[in-house]
Amino acid sequence: xxxxPCCDKANVKKGPWSPEEDATLKAYIEKYGTGGNWIALPQKxxxxxxxxxxxxxxxxxxxxxxxxxxxxxxxxxxICSLYISIGSRWSIIAAQLPGRTDNDIxxxxxxxxxxxxxxxxxxxxxxxxLSITGQExxxxxxxxxxxxxxxxxxxxxxxxxxxxxxxxxxxxxFSTYNNNPSSHLPKLSPLQQKMIxxxxxxxxxxxxxxxxxYSSTPAPPDLEQDYDQAxxxxxxxxxxxxxxxxxxxxxxxxxxxxxxxxxxFDDLINNKTTGFLPTEAEFxxxxxxxxxxxxxxxxxxxxxxxxxxxxxxxxxxxNMLHQxxxxxxxxxxxxxxx
DNA sequence: AATGATACCAACCGCATGACC
DNA sequence: TGGTCATGCGGTTGGTATCAT
Numbered sequence: 001x002x003x004x005p006c007c008d009k010a011n012v013k014k015g016p017w018s019p020e021e022d023a024t025l026k027a028y029i030e031k032y033g034t035g036g037n038w039i040a041l042p043q044k045x046x047x048x049x050x051x052x053x054x055x056x057x058x059x060x061x062x063x064x065x066x067x068x069x070x071x072x073x074x075x076x077x078x079i080c081s082l083y084i085s086i087g088s089r090w091s092i093i094a095a096q097l098p099g100r101t102d103n104d105i106x107x108x109x110x111x112x113x114x115x116x117x118x119x120x121x122x123x124x125x126x127x128x129x130l131s132i133t134g135q136e137x138x139x140x141x142x143x144x145x146x147x148x149x150x151x152x153x154x155x156x157x158x159x160x161x162x163x164x165x166x167x168x169x170x171x172x173x174f175s176t177y178n179n180n181p182s183s184h185l186p187k188l189s190p191l192q193q194k195m196i197x198x199x200x201x202x203x204x205x206x207x208x209x210x211x212x213x214y215s216s217t218p219a220p221p222d223l224e225q226d227y228d229q230a231x232x233x234x235x236x237x238x239x240x241x242x243x244x245x246x247x248x249x250x251x252x253x254x255x256x257x258x259x260x261x262x263x264x265f266d267d268l269i270n271n272k273t274t275g276f277l278p279t280e281a282e283f284x285x286x287x288x289x290x291x292x293x294x295x296x297x298x299x300x301x302x303x304x305x306x307x308x309x310x311x312x313x314x315x316x317x318x319n320m321l322h323q324x325x326x327x328x329x330x331x332x333x334x335x336x337x338x
Numbered sequence: 339a340a341t342g343a344t345a346c347c348a349a350c351c352g353c354a355t356g357a358c359c
Numbered sequence: 360t361g362g363t364c365a366t367g368c369g370g371t372t373g374g375t376a377t378c379a380t
Binding site for chain 1: 366369
C-alpha cells in the first residue's frame with residue numbers, strides 16, 4: 001500500500017501554468033501570504049492545481065527577486081566549488097546565491113555547467129572507458145582487466161574527482177594536485193590525492209590516445225597499457241590508508257571481511273586519519289549546515305555520506321554508509337589482489 | 339525544407355523529515 | 360509514543376526550442 005496522494009489527482013490540472021493562473025496565485029500570495037497551508041491554498045483561490053504545484057510555481061517562478069538565466073562567472077565558480085565539496089545539495093547551494101532557486105541551479109548544472117567544466121568529449125570518452133555500459137572491458141591483450149572495476153565506485157564520486165582536478169588545474173595549472181595552500185578547494189585525504197594524481201595521469205594518456213585516434217593512427221599498445229595501468233594504479237591506494245602496519249602499528253595479516261577493513265573504514269569516516277579536513281573558514285556553507293562534524297571531506301568523495309545532517313532526505317542513511325563501505329571494500333580487495 | 343538529435347527547463351514524483359495531535 | 364499530514368528536497372520526465380544533417 002502506497003502513500004496517500006496529497007490531492008485528488010483526477011481533478012487537478014497538470015502541465016505548464018497559464019498567465020491567468022500565475023496572476024491569480026501571485027496576487028493572492030502577495031496580498032494574503034501562503035497562510036502556511038499550501039494544500040488548502042488552490043481551493044481557496046479557485047485554482048485546479050495541486051498544493052505542491054502551487055508551492056513550486058511560487059518558489060521557482062513567481063516569487064519576487066527571482067533571477068532566471070544569465071549565470072555569472074562568479075556564480076559558476078560558487079556552484080562548482082560547492083558541488084565538489086557537498087554534492088548535489090541544491091538547496092544549500094541555492095542559499096549561497098541570492099535570487100537563484102535550487103531547481104534553476106540543478107538544471108543549469110545538469111545541462112550546461114557540468115559539460116562546460118568537464119568538456120563534453122572528454123567526459124563521454126572517460127565514461128565509456130570506465131565501462132558504464134556494464135560490458136566487461138578488455139585490455140589490449142584481450143584479458144579482463146580488474147582496473148575497470150572502477151565502475152563499482154559511484155559515478156558521482158568519480159565525477160567530483162574529475163571536477164576537482166579540472167578546477168585545481170584552473171586555479172593553479174602548475175600544481176600536480178591539491179597541495180596549493182592558496183587553493184579554495186577542499187583539502188584532500190591521502191586517498192583522494194592518490195586518486196586525483198592517477199586521474200591526472202589518466203587524462204594525460206587519454207589526450208594522447210585521442211590525438212592518435214583523430215589522426216587515424218592506432219595508438220601504440222604500450223600507451224594503451226599505460227592507460228590501463230593508470231586506472232589500475234588508481235585502485236592501489238595509499239599505503240597510509242591500506243597498510244595495516246602503518247595504521248594499526250603492528251604486523252597483522254589483513255583479510256577483507258575479517259573485521260579489520262570495517263575498523264579501518266570506521267576510522268576513516270570518523271576522521272581518525274586527520275590532518276586534511278577543510279577549515280570552516282574555507283566554506284561558508286559548512287557553518288550554515290551546522291553539522292557539528294567535519295566529515296565533509298569524506299562526504300564529497302563518497303557522494304552522499306553525511307553523519308549528522310537532518311536537512312536532506314537521503315543523507316545520513318545507512319544505505320549511503322553501506323555504499324561508501326562497499327566502494328572502500330572493493331578498492332581494498334583489489335589492492336590485495338594486485 | 340524536412341527530419342532527427344540534442345539542449346534546455348518547467349513541472350512532476352516520491353521519499354524523508356519534522357511538527358502536531 | 361506512534362500516527363498523520365504538510366513541507367522540503369532531489370531525481371526524473373516530458374514538452375519545446377534550437378541545431379545539425
